[in-house]
Amino acid sequence: MIDVKHLCKSFDDHSVLKDISEHIHPGEKVVIIGPSGSGKSTFLRCLNLLENPTEGVITFNGVELTNPKTDINAIRREMGMVFQHFNLFPNMTIRKNITLAPVRTGLMTQAEADKTALELLRRVGLEDKADAYPNQVSGGQKQRIAIVRALAMKPKVLLFDEPTSALDPEMVGEVLEVMKELANEGMTMVVVTHEMGFAREVATRVLFMDEGRIVEQGTPEEIFGNPQCERLKSFLAKVL
Amino acid sequence: MNLAASYEQWKSLMVLGEEIGFFKEFYVKFYQAFLENNRWLQYLEGVGTTLLTTALALCIGILLGVMVAMVRTAHDQQRPGNHNPLLGLVNIICKVYVTIIRGTPMMVQLLIMGLVIFKSSRNFTAVGALTLGINSGAYVAEIIRGGLMSLDPGQAEAGRSLGLGYIDTMRFIVVPQAFKAILPALGNEFIILLKDTSLITVIGGKELLHAAQGIYGRTWEAMFPLVGTACIYLVLVLIFSWFQSKLERRLRQSDRR
Numbered sequence: 001m002i003d004v005k006h007l008c009k010s011f012d013d014h015s016v017l018k019d020i021s022e023h024i025h026p027g028e029k030v031v032i033i034g035p036s037g038s039g040k041s042t043f044l045r046c047l048n049l050l051e052n053p054t055e056g057v058i059t060f061n062g063v064e065l066t067n068p069k070t071d072i073n074a075i076r077r078e079m080g081m082v083f084q085h086f087n088l089f090p091n092m093t094i095r096k097n098i099t100l101a102p103v104r105t106g107l108m109t110q111a112e113a114d115k116t117a118l119e120l121l122r123r124v125g126l127e128d129k130a131d132a133y134p135n136q137v138s139g140g141q142k143q144r145i146a147i148v149r150a151l152a153m154k155p156k157v158l159l160f161d162e163p164t165s166a167l168d169p170e171m172v173g174e175v176l177e178v179m180k181e182l183a184n185e186g187m188t189m190v191v192v193t194h195e196m197g198f199a200r201e202v203a204t205r206v207l208f209m210d211e212g213r214i215v216e217q218g219t220p221e222e223i224f225g226n227p228q229c230e231r232l233k234s235f236l237a238k239v240l
Numbered sequence: 241m242n243l244a245a246s247y248e249q250w251k252s253l254m255v256l257g258e259e260i261g262f263f264k265e266f267y268v269k270f271y272q273a274f275l276e277n278n279r280w281l282q283y284l285e286g287v288g289t290t291l292l293t294t295a296l297a298l299c300i301g302i303l304l305g306v307m308v309a310m311v312r313t314a315h316d317q318q319r320p321g322n323h324n325p326l327l328g329l330v331n332i333i334c335k336v337y338v339t340i341i342r343g344t345p346m347m348v349q350l351l352i353m354g355l356v357i358f359k360s361s362r363n364f365t366a367v368g369a370l371t372l373g374i375n376s377g378a379y380v381a382e383i384i385r386g387g388l389m390s391l392d393p394g395q396a397e398a399g400r401s402l403g404l405g406y407i408d409t410m411r412f413i414v415v416p417q418a419f420k421a422i423l424p425a426l427g428n429e430f431i432i433l434l435k436d437t438s439l440i441t442v443i444g445g446k447e448l449l450h451a452a453q454g455i456y457g458r459t460w461e462a463m464f465p466l467v468g469t470a471c472i473y474l475v476l477v478l479i480f481s482w483f484q485s486k487l488e489r490r491l492r493q494s495d496r497r
Contacts, residue, residue, distance in 0.1 A: 048401055073403050079401075083398060087397065087398035153402060
């Protein structure tokens with residue numbers, strides 16, 4: 001589904017990603033773990049070109065994203081993204097936050113989008129917040145709304161960039177719950193997270209990144225039960 | 241007692257060098273500066289020109305400022321490897337414009353425009369308004385650009401990640417939020433512009449200060465016309481600030497409610 005070949009990314013002369021090749025299959029739930037500064041977020045942001053790769057080729061369902069002639073907006077419509085800091089639009093109601101993109105991109109009429117928004121909000125238990133503004137709801141609620149906003153575009157894959165890192169501990173659970181539900185429904189997901197419990201429970205594959213490379217990967221059982229490299233062992237010893 | 245008659249009487253006493261007391265003297269000078277020969281009409285006309293010049297300069301300034309800010313931000317936010325050479329050229333022109341305007345004094349710009357570039361034009365007020373507009377545009381451009389840049393980049397990223405194009409992201413997400421942020425700075429710029437219209441007198445623009453100069457040139461009494469002019473400017477600015485704070489409050493309400 002998403003194919004990454006020899007991806008390199010450097011900011012000025014600081015090299016963040018070093019020759020990453022990886023393939024993400026439909027239905028997979030890939031969780032990326034690793035110490036901070038290892039390039040996890042940059043890797044994820046390269047997948048929908050929020051960061052422009054310095055080198056390498058990324059293909060999404062046969063379309064080459066890294067080709068400057070590709071209509072990146074059309075690709076992004078099929079790749080939802082959830083951010084660490086939610087990035088809801090504070091100048092619009094929550095309903096408008098959710099319906100803006102589907103309506104403006106011609107995916108739905110306003111009426112259809114309103115209906116979809118309410119259905120999705122109901123699913124995450126927030127239908128009564130439709131007319132509130134983002135600053136009036138809690139962090140956990142914001143992140144659930146951000147997930148709904150991404151879902152409203154009916155994406156084929158969802159990218160999560162540390163979705164629970166900016167939340168109060170007591171709100172992490174409600175967001176992870178929504179993500180687990182999505183995973184169970186078969187959504188393809190790529191998740192950068194520090195929630196090892198979530199990785200263990202939901203991931204079909206765990207990637208461990210360090211210093212711009214994918215150092216080790218495998219099923220959660222392999223990664224958490226039988227880590228091979230020293231770097232992963234010491235990382236797990238610290239976080240578990 | 242008749243106003244004009246007492247003015248004539250006290251004035252003739254003053255001319256003879258007689259002490260007539262503070263209030264009578266004040267009255268004479270005030271009458272001379274504002275009422276004699278219906279001089280208040282000249283001030284009024286001056287205020288009209290001042291406001292017209294401000295409005296004209298404001299329109300030019302905002303138009304130029306928005307265009308320059310749009311070019312500069314669009315240029316800086318291009319995808320690497322996707323550079324548009326035409327945009328690059330326009331961006332350089334915009335940069336040169338902002339540098340020159342911000343790097344030279346307003347007064348010098350006015351003199352160059354009035355005495356060099358539009359040497360043969362007799363419409364001094366229009367030349368003045370044009371110069372002020374061009375000047376203001378450079379500052380407005382930087383204010384708008386600053387506002388667009390100061391917004392959390394995550395906002396634009398969220399818009400783009402949803403598949404919205406650059407224009408839609410700007411229109412619905414970035415610009416409405418940036419507008420709220422730049423309103424105080426923009427209001428400040430407009431106040432400066434309003435006061436700077438007084439500078440167009442150096443090339444013969446007939447606004448408020450020009451009227452005052454004409455009057456004290458005839459009466460040889462500068463204090464009343466000048467202090468009066470200052471008061472009129474102050475009142476204009478106060479009205480302006482009142483509208484501005486009203487607008488700011490309205491915009492703030494929408495995100496709290």
